[in-house]
Amino acid sequence: MSARSDVSPLTVNRLSIYLRCLRMLQEQGLRQVSSQELGRCFGISPALFRKDLAHLGEMGIRGVGYDVDSLAANLSRHLGLERTHRMVLVGAGNLGSAVARYFGTGDGPFRMVAVVDSDPEKIGRPLGDVTVRPREELRQAIEKTRATIGLLTVPAEAAQSTYDELVEAGVLSVLNFAPVHLRRSAAVHTRNVDLRIHLEELAFYLVR
Amino acid sequence: MSARSDVSPLTVNRLSIYLRCLRMLQEQGLRQVSSQELGRCFGISPALFRKDLAHLGEMGIRGVGYDVDSLAANLSRHLGLERTHRMVLVGAGNLGSAVARYFGTGDGPFRMVAVVDSDPEKIGRPLGDVTVRPREELRQAIEKTRATIGLLTVPAEAAQSTYDELVEAGVLSVLNFAPVHLRRSAAVHTRNVDLRIHLEELAFYLVR
DNA sequence: CCATGTGAACAAATTCACAGCA
DNA sequence: TGCTGTGAATTTGTTCACATGG
Structure with missing residues (x-):
C-alpha cells in the first residue's frame, strides 16, 4: 500500500472498471471470485488485476480468491465513493x-x-x-x-x-x-x- | 511509415490533439511551427511529437520546422477526415x-x-x-x-x-x-x- | 546553422513465474 | 492443492542525443 498520488492514472481507471464488474457479479449472486475468472470475463490479465489491487493492500484470500462483497466495499472506499x-x-x-x-x-x-x-x-x-x-x-x-x-x-x-x-x-x-x-x-x-x-x-x- | 494497425492508440489519440492545436495556430495566422514551439504551447515533448509524426512519413523541413497548413492537411488525411x-x-x-x-x-x-x-x-x-x-x-x-x-x-x-x-x-x-x-x-x-x-x-x- | 528524424538509453506498464499462505 | 501477492523479465512508451540534410 502506497501513497495515493503514486497510483498511476491507468490503475485508477481500472479500479473503477473492476468495481463496476464486481457489482455485476454481486447482482448475479456470486460471492467468491478469482483473478482468473475476473480476467476471463472482462478481458483483464489476472496478474494485472492482482497488481492493481496490491496498491490498496491485501484484499484476497490465498488459495481461494476474493470475496465479492468485501472487495467491492473496499474498492468503493478507496475510490472515495462513500462520501458525497x-x-x-x-x-x-x-x-x-x-x-x-x-x-x-x-x-x-x-x-x-x-x-x-x-x-x-x-x-x-x-x-x-x-x-x-x-x-x-x-x-x-x-x-x-x-x-x-x-x-x-x-x-x-x-x-x-x-x-x-x-x-x-x-x-x-x-x-x-x-x-x-x-x-x-x-x-x-x-x-x-x-x-x-x-x-x-x-x-x-x-x-x- | 508503417501499417496503421501498429500505430499505438496513444499515438493516434495524440495525432488528433495535434490536429486541433494546428487548427488553432492556423486561425492565428501562423505558417511555420517547430516541434519545440508546439511542445512549449501544448505540454507535449518535442521528441514525442516528432516520433508520432514519423509514423506518417516525413512531414517537416530540417532546420526549419513544419508548414502548419500542409501538416494539418496531412494529419487530416491520415486520420481519415477527408471522407465522410x-x-x-x-x-x-x-x-x-x-x-x-x-x-x-x-x-x-x-x-x-x-x-x-x-x-x-x-x-x-x-x-x-x-x-x-x-x-x-x-x-x-x-x-x-x-x-x-x-x-x-x-x-x-x-x-x-x-x-x-x-x-x-x-x-x-x-x-x-x-x-x-x-x-x-x-x-x-x-x-x-x-x-x-x-x-x-x-x-x-x-x-x- | 538549426530543427528534423532516428537509433540508443531510459522509464513505465504489463506479464511471467514462483514463493508463501489458506 | 490452488490462488494470491510479488520480484524479475519483458514489452511498450518516452526521452535523449546526435547524425542528417535543407
Whole structure:
C-alpha cells in the first residue's frame, strides 16, 4: 500500500472498471471470485488485476480468491465513493443539460449542487435537482455549496477562462467536455471527455 | 511509415490533439511551427511529437520546422477526415439526443445518418438532421445508409445486445456511452466514453 | 546553422513465474 | 492443492542525443 498520488492514472481507471464488474457479479449472486475468472470475463490479465489491487493492500484470500462483497466495499472506499461529491456545472447547453439530467436525482455519490449559464434565457430553468443560475454567480455558488468538482460544458472559446475561474474559486478537480487542450493547474486533477477525439481515433482505423 | 494497425492508440489519440492545436495556430495566422514551439504551447515533448509524426512519413523541413497548413492537411488525411463517416445512433435519451444535436448540421466529417430508439413516444421526432426511427429498423437502417460508426447511448442493460447487433449489421467501429464493459468483437474498433469512470477517477484523488 | 528524424538509453506498464499462505 | 501477492523479465512508451540534410 502506497501513497495515493503514486497510483498511476491507468490503475485508477481500472479500479473503477473492476468495481463496476464486481457489482455485476454481486447482482448475479456470486460471492467468491478469482483473478482468473475476473480476467476471463472482462478481458483483464489476472496478474494485472492482482497488481492493481496490491496498491490498496491485501484484499484476497490465498488459495481461494476474493470475496465479492468485501472487495467491492473496499474498492468503493478507496475510490472515495462513500462520501458525497458536490459538483458544479458551467454551461447548460445541449451537452451540459444532458449531463445535469444524468445526475437527475441526487442519490449517487456524485451530486449536482449548482448549474450556471451565461444565457439569460436559461436562467431560472430547473435542471435535474437544481435551477440554472447566472454565470456571474459561479464563484459564489462554489463557495456556498463547497463544490469540489467542476464540470466544464461551455463552448471551446470560453473553456480556458472558465477553467481558470473554477480553479481560482477552489474546485479540486475538473471534468472538461470542451474540445480544447487546457493549460492545466498543477493542483487540480483534470480529465478530458472529448467526443471528437474519440471519433477521430475511430476514423483513423477506418482508413483503407 | 508503417501499417496503421501498429500505430499505438496513444499515438493516434495524440495525432488528433495535434490536429486541433494546428487548427488553432492556423486561425492565428501562423505558417511555420517547430516541434519545440508546439511542445512549449501544448505540454507535449518535442521528441514525442516528432516520433508520432514519423509514423506518417516525413512531414517537416530540417532546420526549419513544419508548414502548419500542409501538416494539418496531412494529419487530416491520415486520420481519415477527408471522407465522410456515416454514423448511426441507438438510443435517443438525454445523452443520445445531446450527441445527435452536437452533430446537428451535417457539414463535418462525421455525419449522423440514422437514429433509432425503442420508445414509441420518440419515434418520428426530428433530431439534428434526421428523424428518430423504430429500434427494429436498426439493421436495415445500417444497411441502407451504409453507416460505418455506431454510437451506443442505450441504458446499461441493453448495451451488450445492441453492440452485438451493431457488429452483426456490419458497423466497423463503435463509440459506447453506456456504463458497461462490453465483450467486444475483435474486428470492430470500440471506444468507451464513460462519465462515471472519469468521475470516480477524480474522486480517487480527492480522498484525504 | 538549426530543427528534423532516428537509433540508443531510459522509464513505465504489463506479464511471467514462483514463493508463501489458506 | 490452488490462488494470491510479488520480484524479475519483458514489452511498450518516452526521452535523449546526435547524425542528417535543407
